[in-house]
Amino acid sequence: xxxxxxxxxxxxxxxxxxxxxxxxxxxxxxxxxxxxxxxxxxxxxxxxxxxxxxxxxxxxxxxxxxxxxxxxxxxxxxxxxxxxxxxxxxxxxxxxxxxxxxxxxxxxxxxxxxxxxxxxxxxxxxxxxxxxxxxxxxxxxxxxxxxxxxxxxxxxxxxxxxxxxxxxxxxxxxxxxxxxxxxxxxxxxxxxxxxxxxxxxxxxxxxxxxxxxxxxxxxxxxxxxxxxxxxxxxxxxxxxxxxxxxxxxxxxxxxxxxxxxxxxxxxxxxxxxxxxxxxxxxxxxxxxxxxxxxxxxxxxxxxxxxxxxxxxxxxxxxxxxxxxxxxxxxxxxxxxxxxxxxxxxxxxxxxxxxxxxxxxxxxxxxxxxxxxxxxxxxxxxxxxxxxxxxxxxxxxxxxxxxxxxxxxxxxxxxxxxxxxxxxxxxxxxxxxxxxxxxxxxxxxxxxxxxxxxxxxxxxxxxxxxxxxxxxx
Numbered sequence: 259x260x261x262x263x264x265x266x267x268x269x270x271x272x273x274x275x276x277x278x279x280x281x282x283x284x285x286x287x288x289x290x291x292x293x294x295x296x297x298x299x300x301x302x303x304x305x306x307x308x309x310x311x312x313x314x315x316x317x318x319x320x321x322x323x324x325x326x327x328x329x330x331x332x333x334x335x336x337x338x339x340x341x342x343x344x345x346x347x348x349x350x351x352x353x354x355x356x357x358x359x360x361x362x363x364x365x366x367x368x369x370x371x372x373x374x375x376x377x378x379x380x381x382x383x384x385x386x387x388x389x390x391x392x393x394x395x396x397x398x399x400x401x402x403x404x405x406x407x408x409x410x411x412x413x414x415x416x417x418x419x420x421x422x423x424x425x426x427x428x429x430x431x432x433x434x435x436x437x438x439x440x441x442x443x444x445x446x447x448x449x450x451x452x453x454x455x456x457x458x459x460x461x462x463x464x465x466x467x468x469x470x471x472x473x474x475x476x477x478x479x480x481x482x483x484x485x486x487x488x489x490x491x492x493x494x495x496x497x498x499x500x501x502x503x504x505x506x507x508x509x510x511x512x513x514x515x516x517x518x519x520x521x522x523x524x525x526x527x528x529x530x531x532x533x534x535x536x537x538x539x540x541x542x543x544x545x546x547x548x549x550x551x552x553x554x555x556x557x558x559x560x561x562x563x564x565x566x567x568x569x570x571x572x573x574x575x576x577x578x579x580x581x582x583x584x585x586x587x588x589x590x591x592x593x594x595x596x597x598x599x600x601x602x603x604x605x606x607x608x609x610x611x612x613x614x615x616x617x618x619x620x621x622x623x624x625x626x627x628x629x630x631x632x633x634x635x636x637x638x639x640x641x642x643x644x645x646x647x648x649x650x651x652x653x654x655x656x657x658x659x660x661x662x663x664x665x666x667x668x669x670x671x672x673x674x675x676x677x678x679x680x681x682x683x684x685x686x687x688x689x690x691x692x693x694x695x696x697x698x699x700x701x702x703x704x705x706x707x708x709x710x711x712x713x714x715x716x717x718x719x720x721x722x723x724x725x726x727x728x729x730x
Contacts, residue, residue, distance in 0.1 A: 278291055325343055416448045446502065446505055585605050666692030
């Protein structure tokens with residue numbers, strides 16, 4: 259076999275961790291782009307290695323009974339909802355298996371019975387944040403390219419990056435991830451920009467005016483818009499912002515950013531609130547009492563992007579923590595203090611640690627507006643914060659809740675947890691592979707007593723997992 263060869267009537271067996279399908283060819287594992295488990299397909303080999311192959315589906319001879327009809331016209335081009343051609347129940351099955359495989363194969367861990375994955379109540383329009391990119395030269399299909407060449411048309415776009423292509427953006431017609439008025443706002447902004455000849459940004463040449471459009475929303479119906487431009491020209495900026503204000507009264511926070519850098523990150527930039535509040539407010543029920551929490555979400559704030567499912571995730575972590583009201587809790591990677599404030603009413607005190615200083619400012623405000631007075635928050639690199647002097651000053655935790663980024667916890671943090679030896683650790687993870695690595699270290703003193711996968715992102719390959727560890 260060689261690259262470019264086509265093979266016919268290949269049976270796809272299952273899914274791999276990164277969303278590719280798996281088949282077996284002459285004793286080798288083949289990772290295949292496209293298709294679904296149970297499909298019979300023709301493939302083209304794209305990579306030949308000594309112990310595995312890579313390929314792509316070129317045609318389907320027989321469709322799997324587990325297939326579903328993709329609901330988005332951008333499916334296959336967009337890198338977002340890559341599993342929408344697979345029935346949701348099947349997606350959940352493979353996500354659950356992904357958790358098991360990572361914990362057993364990477365971690366080599368002894369596991370209790372794993373609870374069935376918690377499905378998302380909504381499989382569309384569940385996100386509260388989307389980032390759109392302006393492009394002066396949008397990605398064109400072959401048919402569109404022929405028309406553009408013939409008509410010499412100026413092809414701008416406002417949409418998403420093509421997977422693995424930083425400078426290629428396709429124009430989104432409709433996205434099924436964020437509820438209204440997200441799509442309508444994007445369409446309006448694009449139209450106003452084109453009608454007023456406001457230049458879209460060219461990612462390759464680094465020229466143009468309009469860079470990105472971010473839309474954030476809450477379950478309570480508040481909406482924030484953030485427009486990112488390359489330089490200060492209020493005549494153009496206000497054309498767009500005024501159109502948003504006039505046509506979308508539910509937008510309660512309208513902001514813009516001037517960014518002359520070569521990238522679109524704005525954590526280090528000033529955000530100008532043009533109209534409304536500099537934040538939106540999300541609400542979340544309390545886990546075991548009447549009432550709710552409020553969380554202010556600013557342009558730079560992190561908040562779980564599936565807010566309805568975030569309640570289920572935090573409720574699981576709260577149950578695993580098994581608080582009685584007497585415990586000192588450390589909440590590592592606390593972000594804007596969502597978990598810390600969520601569990602605070604059932605703890606004696608909660609200490610939140612986070613490396614992003616702006617997030618700690620949000621966490622403190624969130625405690626204040628919820629009248630929670632038993633939380634304290636500290637900003638800094640957690641591996642540097644979590645030292646003997648810090649523990650002496652703030653106390654040794656009875657329970658630790660940790661919710662690190664995809665890279666997992668720093669090895670120094672896991673080793674310090676072994677030294678501190680809290681009675682329980684609740685590990686919330688968005689990456690079971692790095693979670694398994696960390697759990698393998700913690701297994702020196704801890705036994706895993708509960709494992710609960712949670713689906714936060716339907717139609718994607720991602721899965722969250724919550725693990726309870728008890729001191730031996």
